Amino acid sequence: MLSYRHIYHAGNFADVFKHVVLTQLLRMLQRKTTPMCYLDTHGGAGRYDLMAAPATRNAEYTTGILRLWSAPEVPDMIADYLSVVRACNPDSVPDDSSTLQYYPGSPRIARTLLRPQDRMIVCELHPTDVQRLREEFQDDKQVAIHHQDGYQGLKAFLPPKEKRGLVLIDPPYELKDEFQRLYDHLATAVARWPTGCFALWYPILADYPITRLHQQLCDSGIRKIMLCELNITRTASERMTGSGMVLVNPPWQLDTQLNTVLPWLSRCLARDASGDWAVRWLVPE
Numbered sequence: 530m531l532s533y534r535h536i537y538h539a540g541n542f543a544d545v546f547k548h549v550v551l552t553q554l555l556r557m558l559q560r561k562t563t564p565m566c567y568l569d570t571h572g573g574a575g576r577y578d579l580m581a582a583p584a585t586r587n588a589e590y591t592t593g594i595l596r597l598w599s600a601p602e603v604p605d606m607i608a609d610y611l612s613v614v615r616a617c618n619p620d621s622v623p624d625d626s627s628t629l630q631y632y633p634g635s636p637r638i639a640r641t642l643l644r645p646q647d648r649m650i651v652c653e654l655h656p657t658d659v660q661r662l663r664e665e666f667q668d669d670k671q672v673a674i675h676h677q678d679g680y681q682g683l684k685a686f687l688p689p690k691e692k693r694g695l696v697l698i699d700p701p702y703e704l705k706d707e708f709q710r711l712y713d714h715l716a717t718a719v720a721r722w723p724t725g726c727f728a729l730w731y732p733i734l735a736d737y738p739i740t741r742l743h744q745q746l747c748d749s750g751i752r753k754i755m756l757c758e759l760n761i762t763r764t765a766s767e768r769m770t771g772s773g774m775v776l777v778n779p780p781w782q783l784d785t786q787l788n789t790v791l792p793w794l795s796r797c798l799a800r801d802a803s804g805d806w807a808v809r810w811l812v813p814e
């Protein structure tokens with residue numbers, strides 16, 4: 530049963546972190562002019578109306594994207610990400626937070642950055658969200674939407690004919706065994722496409738030791754695994770205290786870039802003084 534709907538969380542601190550990293554990954558992969566393929570295994574709806582009732586219920590975006598919207602002197606990487614959010618809000622004014630209405634999901638962010646030679650494949654299981662995706666990218670020849678299990682999509686679409694690209698794996702973590710499923714499917718997908726770049730998002734939960742996933746990855750035999758994390762708090766006042774990304778085969782110097790931007794992002798999004806960030810290699814080359 531699919532009960533998770535991303536609109537309740539759109540634009541929250543975890544989305545901002547994930548999408549800043551996604552923007553940078555795509556930019557770095559596009560340093561080469563040869564075509565690339567972007568595969569989004571859990572696409573969501575593509576774009577979210579922050580004024581719609583589900584988004585305003587907990588208004589999670591107010592402690593996420595809204596904190597960045599009018600921030601003065603943002604680092605270049607953040608400015609780049611914000612320009613993608615602004616492209617989704619053509620009538621918005623940077624200094625006026627009331628003009629932010631839409632938040633782009635990962636497929637919309639990627640599509641904004643795609644070049645004419647690139648293409649994008651998106652899988653989504655929820656019937657309403659897949660319909661939204663189809664409307665969002667109607668008649669777009671560079672985009673293929675599949676009403677399909679994203680993990681099956683890893684088998685169906687990898688390796689891509691372009692031989693270059695990025696896979697984003699961003700499940701809802703509704704099921705108890707999601708961490709294990711995710712690890713199993715990632716290991717199989719990397720075996721199918723050893724040179725592909727994989728980005729896997731995970732929540733840092735007060736009641737789940739994320740070190741379990743880290744250890745499995747260390748023992749997996751997969752090389753070039755980097756982690757980046759952003760914790761908004763270290764106190765267990767909230768169930769999700771932060772989030773992280775596993776990056777397999779990240780582009781050269783991504784670690785340097787993230788080390789530059791995450792301190793700023795952490796200051797901007799932290800709930801209290803215990804908020805922190807990290808970038809480290811779990812398994813080197």
Ligand SMILES: C[S@@+](CC[C@H](N)C(=O)[O-])C[C@H]1O[C@@H](n2cnc3c(N)ncnc32)[C@H](O)[C@@H]1O
Nearest residue numbers: 535571572573634635653654655678679699701
């Ligand atoms: C966290 S949201 C994705 C958000 C999106 N990647 C973004 O950053 O904007 C997870 C999505 O996965 C969908 N989903 C759940 N199980 C799935 C599966 N097995 N395959 C594909 N999509 C799935 C949910 O309906 C939900 O829309």
